[in-house]
Amino acid sequence: MNTAHHHCETLVIGAGLAGISTALELLDSGRKVLLVDAAPRSHCGGQANDAFGGMLLCGTPEQRRNKVQDSPELLLEDWLRVAAFEPDDLWGRRWAEIYAERNKADVYDWLRQRGISFFPAVQWVERGNFGDGNSLPRYHVAWGCGRGIAQTLARQMFEHDRLSCLFEHRVLGLERRNGAVVGCHGRSSTGDFLIEAEHVVVCSGGINGDLGKVRQHWDPLYGPFPENILNGTDPRADGALHEQVQAVGGQVVKLGRMWNYAAGIAHPEPQYPQHGLSLIPSRSALWLEPSGRRIGPQPLVGGFDTHDQCKRIGHLPGQYGWQLLNWRIAIKEMAISGTDSNPHFRDRRMLRLLWQLATGNRELVRWMIDKCPDVLAADSLPQLAEKMAMLAGDDRLDTNLLAATVKRHDAGIRRGPALYNDEQLRRLQQLRQWRGDRLRTCRIRPILDSGGGPLIAIRTRLISRKSMGGMLTDLHSRVLNEQNRPVAGLYAAGEAAGFGGGGISGIRSLEGTFLSNCILNGRRAAQAIVGYASHR
Known part of the structure; x- marks a missing residue:
């Protein structure tokens, strides 16, 4: 030749x-x-x-x-x-x-x-x-x-x-x-x-599409290399x-x-092995350990420190976490990073984008519930816990601990803003002071709110992104x-x-x-x- x-x-x-x-x-x-x-x-x-x-x-x-x-x-x-x-x-x-x-x-x-x-x-x-x-x-x-x-x-x-x-x-x-x-x-x-x-x-480009190289250069600062890691980068970036x-x-x-993310979910239509989507995680959701205990004592809140989020998810048992929220929170705050996951930005449709910001992104959340294997929904917490345990398949979830965690969180909200003594609630108050964040941050209300719609749990994992x-x-x-x-x-x-x-x-x-x-x-x-x- x-x-x-x-x-x-x-x-x-x-x-x-x-x-x-x-x-x-x-x-x-x-x-x-x-x-x-x-x-x-x-x-x-x-x-x-x-x-x-x-x-x-x-x-x-x-x-x-x-x-x-x-x-x-x-x-x-x-x-x-x-x-x-x-x-x-x-x-x-x-x-x-x-x-x-x-x-x-x-x-x-x-x-x-x-x-x-x-x-x-x-x-x-x-x-x-x-x-x-x-x-x-x-x-x-x-x-x-x-x-x-x-x-x-x-x-x-x-x-x-x-x-x-x-x-x-x-x-x-x-x-x-x-x-x-x-x-x-x-x-x-x-x-x-x-x-x-x-x-x-x-x-x-960089190395992060090749998970073998990601493993080779993995910094133990983020825990051991996660076998359940997702790939958010085309494998040709090797x-x-x-x-x-x-x-x-x-x-x-x-x-x-590396600049990886802690809120990865499995892509429902993967184009390559371990293909994942990177969520822009909800700020009002409770981020939980696999057991159902709240990650803490400093709670995880999206939008503040991605580097810290990756370290903390990487050191959890099983190297995954749960985001627990409800429909009302999800349609206001949930988003997926990327061009095609944000069609109004992609297509420059200002009026439709403003309407979506005002009324919620119902189409995205329905798609996530219907199609994404890591996104679960149920009408009650016991039903949701059953689905969470089945998806995880590792016997780590303690349903009583999960119920107690949500109950304590909601009780703190019901005491009223003057008595908020929770770092996540204080951050949500701060977020709503900035107009750009207020558009995407719910008013603070309990997760087990009778008007909040079905409950939603999202299993999140580390996702490889950038060198x-x-x-x-x-x-x-x-x-x-x-x-x-x-x-x-x-x-x-x-x-x-x-x-x-x-x-x-x-x-x-x-x-x-x-x-x-x-x-x-x-x-x-x-x-x-x-x-x-x-x-x-």
Whole structure:
């Protein structure tokens, strides 16, 4: 079988959001680009196509309209506290500083100029359990969700006549000559191929679609590797090129740092083994241990500290928990992360979205009850407990303990707001003070409320999502070798690079930093290449 040979100025490996952003910046600067991806063209956009589309941004018009006075200095202060960078996280920290300073101009403004807009209500996520997260609301949801972002940029990229594409071409390794990376080789359905390039940008994603690699790099901080873990990432995101970057001298660091979620449920129509959905968990639900005891003494409440939630679920017996709620709470608060789980955001239907926020998402909750194996409903607590025990199949549930847990919780609510002495109730009161959260947070009422509708229990497990470590890059997205010098000709962007510097988020993300850093990393790689070319 013959080997097909290709020559280009700049080779971009991976057609996800980082690859698209890199290519678009290069094309707009007059460079010729060859874009290579193992998936078909219809999958262009990668994981961004399935993302909810939230971005952490500061100093935006949306913040100002919501009377939020933010600044790069405050964002960086929050970031450094949450990231807890170690001494060897030099480049991750430098990328964080650049992000705090440049996210408005280089991400938000750039997207707005390209026709992408944001939902007017800014969300307040990752506040931290003790006020040690986002000091202010910063989470901006793009109209059209992640798919809207990726496809809008992809359409603009495909309009360029300087772009060439090789889809369904899997890169197997990098080519090196005289100490510089000069291309790649791989295989397609028609045979082997070899590409020669002046510059190579690796935008191939992280490792979290490969549960074998997730196991290999699992941090015991989250307990032992959970055999019941779910996969929320396409298995093609397997980190295969990480080893190839190491083979040409590049550093890959901090792969044990991951951004997983604690509220995963089994997908009712799985597309690959252990396929899961990631819930945006209800804040008013009781989060319980497998026994039926409430997780505590600090209760788990969604939206405050995802990192802590994962640690606590990972150390429970059986490594799963239960969310207990009722119909009234579920239709107001329950959501699933992702583009297709949020059709009104995806399709930019403002009036329907506002109506749903006002009246509840009945369609989603009915679908979850009818289709999702981890979602149970019953008219009484004893009936629900019977279903929970049957689903778990491990004899851990104590029905008397479950009944006592719910009774105590509801009794605390019935005493009235002046006598609330429960941390979850205090947090719910705080959540309802912010307009963006009030839209999705119920008024506080007992779970065993005669008007609350059927009771619902959701079994939650850890779900694999994103790599926060990766290829070590400087602020020009150049991959660095063991001497912390650039590997000539080689760049990396997006999740492949830990979203910048081999780990821009440190140990914990402020949330909404992934899509935006694909754009920031990719654009800076392109700008460095253009600048390098113009000074040769």
